Amino acid sequence: MADPMKIRAGVVGDSTEVKVLMSHEMETGQRKDAQGKTIPAWHIQNVTATWNGKTVLSAQWGPAVSKNPFLSFKFKGGAKGDKVEITWTDNRGDKRTDEAVIA
């Protein structure tokens, strides 16, 4: 299981700003190891963010997203104490969900 995500969610005016730092290798599938063998791609494919059960952002990622990906977005609504949940799935089928309370 991968390391937990760092999620920060805060109210800005009438919106909620969410910043996420995920922990993932994001191997491109382009690099070769010391023996000259290609290192297989290993990256996050899908990211979903929900607030009160409503999807506020969904993303599809390729291997060109940086290692330990960063993501930031804003959605209308959200109050202090609400929970924002982020889930990612990678191309090996590994999955991780973390949540944060809006501050």
Next chain:
Amino acid sequence: MNGTRRAVLKAGGGATLLSLVAAAGWLSPDDARAADWNKAAFETKSLDETIKAVGGSAAAPSINITFFATPDIAENGAVVPIGVTSTIPKTESIAILIEKNPNMLAASFDIPTGTDPAISTRVKMGQSSNVYALVKADGKFYVASKEIKVTLGGCGG
């Protein structure tokens, strides 16, 4: 205690459990998992191909798409911050494309109603290149581009 016997038993038990899990549908096969990941789009090599793979035919250049918090010169191609915002009404999705990467499409974001059409993330760039922001709004596609110079490549290092 016979160590080998233990190991064999353990391995056998593990395999059985795994196949049971697979049979119960907890472990979805590759195809099922990739259903909501547009594999074809992530394998494209040009802007036109990518637009076709995401269901469009052509993209109109737009001044209503802007890059924010995006450098002109990136010192490290492995971590290039890219922020894209669109002021086009009914923006449905924003995609980031890097022209000179092995595959152009880096990331695509679906923006539901209520979410600001502004996202930022970090991407890898193999070399200096044009970066495109492809926006789908009200069923039509719009594009903007920005050149980013990379002083140290992010693919293969």
